Amino acid sequence: MKALVTGGAGFIGSHLVDRLMEEGHEVRVLDNLSAGSVENIRRWLENERFEFIKGDMADFETVKKAIEGVDVVSHLAANPEVRISSQSPEKLYESNVTITYNLLEAMRNSDVEYLVFTSSSTVYGEASVIPTPEDYGPMEPISVYGGAKLAAEALISGYAHIFGFRAISFRLANIIGARSNHGVIYDFINKLRRNPDELEILGDGTQRKSYLHVSDTVEGMLHIFEHFRREGKTYDVYNLGNDDWITVKEIAEIVSEEMGLKPEFRFTGGVDGGRGWKGDVKFMLLDVSKAKSTGWKPKLNSYEAVRRTVRELLEG
Template sequence: MKMLIFGGAGFIGSSFAQSLLSEGHEVEVFDSMYTGKAANLSACTEKKGFKLIKGDMRKIEEVKRVVTGQDIIYHFVANADIRGGMENTFLDLEHNLLTTYNLLEAMRKSDVKKLVFTSSSAVYGEPSVFPTPESYGPLRPTSLYGASKLAAEGYISAFCENFGMKSFIFRPVNILGSANNHGVVGDFIRKLKRDAKGLEILGNGKQRKSCLHVSDFISGVKVAVGSGKEATNIYNIGNLDWVDVDGIANQVARAMELKGVKYSHTGGERGWPGDMPFVFLDTKKLCACGWQPKLNSGQAVFLAAKEMLRAFDIEDKHKEHY
């Protein structure tokens, strides 16, 4: 099949590109390289059927040029910096919502029917039910990132309803893996590489986060895309457990083989405005399709920390070489 991945040079998109190519699909990646990196695609570039297109999804003409003839479109483009989006309030609107509208309109004009979209658990804001099911409401996001994802879900649903398209919307928890250059695990590794004795943790360290390794995320998306029967299919995707932020720090220190690291906390239930103190999603709907994560939250953190450390070493060697 012909597949196009918007945001395919980013963390999740590049992992997906590798996986789809290994199954023999033709894969085109469209990315502005805003946070994406060519190095994330080094395992793809020599493979038959792979193409990288540099472009900006905020420009509808560029999007229209690439969607025609695609069997499935994956939309992984986003401003993934939630905190940054609270400082520059236009970021989430343009990278998360405008990009989605441009894609839907381009698909409508080119008669392309199938879309996979990564929304976020941030659409739930601070829910009162745990694990939180897809049917939870009213949805009141607490970050502009979450708000833009919820708005994008609404546009996708309305386009699918009116123009005969089919969509698969995923609401992921924290996804972890080697190419993840943002988020708590990479942040802790960078800080501990600078100072292996002490670690500053944002918030009180008790924020509870369900974490999923990217390999489990990919298998979950594939299972759902093979099962969903509605015009718009919405799935939570996360782990069956969670780990608190101090626990994440413990796993990172263990992966770095550090002992006796002293933690200091900036305090408060949230690490920053818009941070969610507890993220734990009900994944019964996805599990009923035959999916189960292979790694629990703690194991996902540990494996991702090991993978990121290897990736950081390769980057450092590359810098020394040039």
């Protein structure tokens, strides 16, 4: 297949690009490099099956050009930082909703057959059912980030049903691994490099969430996409995460141990009952039984994924 990966120079996107290239597909990347890096895809730049377009999806003509001749679009371009929900809601709207609308408008008069979208567990908000299944409702995001992802999902579903392409959304748990440049593990490592004796931990440390290594994420996306293609649905949604979860304090302990340090933990206390920031979902565990029913399952649990990620980031 010929694939377009938006945000393909970013964290998850570049790992997806690696797999697609290794499997022999033609791959085009569209990325404005606001969150990604050319270094993540440098190994492919001279490959005849690979094309890189530096461009912003806010520009419709750029998007229109990027989808020419492709069979499938994997749409990963987004602002990945949940924490800016309260400071810059307009940025999250533009980088999650507006660019998705531009992509869909370009696709509706094209020959693109499939759209793969990376959504987020944040669409569920503070779910009363844990583990949370795909059919949970009502959806009530508690951050602008979660709201923007849910809005993008709704647009994709509407366009797919009206304009004759097929689409799948993956609601991702916390995805971690090499090349990540934000998130709790990345923050902890940088804080301890600055001050090995003390580690500031946002919130009360009891926040508990599911973490999935990026290698398991990409494997899951590709495996389930093939299942989706065979199944014949116009639109479908899958959770991608782990069966277990881990607290922020436990992550701090693993990071400290891997760095050979014994810092004093200083908890900020957080907001709204110990959250790290306003809009932070304190407890998140996805029901991944639907994904596992296709034959996929993660190789690393949350604890193993965290430890491997710490080692990868320290080596990188």
